[in-house]
Amino acid sequence: MTVLExxxxxxxxxxxxxxxxxxxxxxxxRTLHALHAIGRRPRARAAVQRLLxxxxxxxxxxxxxxxxxxxxxxxxxxxxxxxxxxPALGFxxxxxxxxxxxxxxxxxxxRLFRLVGSQxxxxxxxxxxxxxxxxxxxxxxxxxxxxxxxxxxxxxxxTPVHGAVEDYLTSLRMLHAYADYIAVNVSSPNxxxxxxLQEKRPLTELLGAxxxxxxxxxxxxxxxxxxxxxxxxxxxxxxxxxxxxxCADTGVAGVIATNTxxxxxxIVARDLVPAGEPGGLSGAPLTVRARxxxxxxxxxxxxxxxxxxxxxxxxxxxxxLDAGASLLQIYTGLIYRGxxxxxxxxxxxxxxx
Numbered sequence: 001m002t003v004l005e006x007x008x009x010x011x012x013x014x015x016x017x018x019x020x021x022x023x024x025x026x027x028x029x030r031t032l033h034a035l036h037a038i039g040r041r042p043r044a045r046a047a048v049q050r051l052l053x054x055x056x057x058x059x060x061x062x063x064x065x066x067x068x069x070x071x072x073x074x075x076x077x078x079x080x081x082x083x084x085x086x087p088a089l090g091f092x093x094x095x096x097x098x099x100x101x102x103x104x105x106x107x108x109x110x111r112l113f114r115l116v117g118s119q120x121x122x123x124x125x126x127x128x129x130x131x132x133x134x135x136x137x138x139x140x141x142x143x144x145x146x147x148x149x150x151x152x153x154x155x156x157x158x159t160p161v162h163g164a165v166e167d168y169l170t171s172l173r174m175l176h177a178y179a180d181y182i183a184v185n186v187s188s189p190n191x192x193x194x195x196x197l198q199e200k201r202p203l204t205e206l207l208g209a210x211x212x213x214x215x216x217x218x219x220x221x222x223x224x225x226x227x228x229x230x231x232x233x234x235x236x237x238x239x240x241x242x243x244x245x246x247c248a249d250t251g252v253a254g255v256i257a258t259n260t261x262x263x264x265x266x267i268v269a270r271d272l273v274p275a276g277e278p279g280g281l282s283g284a285p286l287t288v289r290a291r292x293x294x295x296x297x298x299x300x301x302x303x304x305x306x307x308x309x310x311x312x313x314x315x316x317x318x319x320x321l322d323a324g325a326s327l328l329q330i331y332t333g334l335i336y337r338g339x340x341x342x343x344x345x346x347x348x349x350x351x352x353x
Contacts, residue, residue: 001313004052004340012338017114024112024121032081039084049088054343055350056092061304061326062226062253064148064180068092070317070345073308073329074152074183074230078129080138087147090342094145095329096135097152098185101170103131104157107190114335115271115283119312121332123260124190124279127154132171139178148180152230154188161193164202165209172210176217176225184210187232187259189280195232200242203229207250226253233258233289233309237296244301254304256329257293261286283332286310291323298324312337314348321349 001009016027038044056068071093072086080096087094106128113122129135132153139149153171155164172182184207186197197203207229214224229252231243247255260280267275267285275281290309297305307325311317312333320328333341 002344005337008338023110035082035085045088052090052343054346056346057350057353066092068346071329073331076331089339093148095150098154099129099135100156101167102156113274113277117268117270119336120283120285122277122279126190132174136174150181151175151179152183152185154185181226184229189262203246211251228254230256233261256306258290258309284312294325295323314344317345
């Protein structure tokens with residue numbers, strides 16, 4: 001663990017965890033508020049950037065140049081409130097969302113639970129967001145960003161599964177012009193019926209419609225926004241194989257592996273109560289499984305993969321790259337190790353390249 005990571009875990013994390021003792025989401029919102037404030041102040045951004053600066057290894061993936069391999073995973077900044085701050089923390093790209101065509105409050109609180117002994121988080125947020133139209137307006141105000149932007153889109157809760165295609169298309173039409181890539185979230189366990197969209201027939205219909213619409217929106221000679229699909233770690237190898245075949249058939253540009261899990265392996269005894277809450281589990285208990293899925297995906301397709309799930313250290317990041325990932329994303333690791341983790345991964349990757 002680096003000096004920055006030790007400083008965060010000793011001084012900052014205890015304050016945040018006490019703040020959110022009754023509802024972990026409170027600490028999340030306070031953190032975003034602070035990052036929003038930093039993002040609005042050039043001197044503050046510059047100071048943070050100097051503190052967290054590190055050698056970085058650029059990557060070019062699905063036609064997009066990323067200044068470093070480490071990105072912010074979807075869910076951390078759903079509505080893009082801290083867009084100007086993330087690059088200053090050393091991230092090479094940011095994925096906002098998951099956003100839906102219709103604004104929605106998500107599930108009732110509390111809906112975010114820390115599993116401190118296991119270094120995990122259970123969430124059942126339910127795609128709480130201000131909607132695609134509001135995100136488009138914010139991105140219009142923010143203007144060009146210094147690092148690539150991914151936008152994760154999902155199905156609105158009010159939309160029945162049989163209407164999912166048009167719901168996703170609505171979000172794509174509103175947001176494609178701002179995105180360096182679009183992530184199609186069909187794998188969250190917190191929206192009823194959503195994971196059924198990973199099955200071959202509905203997934204073919206959905207991804208075919210999205211890639212076709214992206215081409216139409218780009219116009220003659222234009223470059224369509226790359227469409228990626230995010231998969232669950234709970235799929236069997238045969239089910240993942242079917243997803244990959246659909247990706248090949250529909251012209252998908254890449255895969256994000258993985259989302260949270262409904263499993264509860266790797267939980268220590270002190271965390272059994274919060275682990276019993278319904279929702280998706282992220283963090284250290286997912287490290288091995290996420291890496292296994294990435295290794296399987298990259299062994300069965302040439303599509304680039306963004307590896308996410310249980311990256312809690314620089315070694316975890318390197319291991320995910322060794323499994324075949326082209327890029328990385330972190331969320332829970334940031335909660336437990338702080339922004340020093342981003343610097344540590346960037347430094348380790350640059351030293352090895």
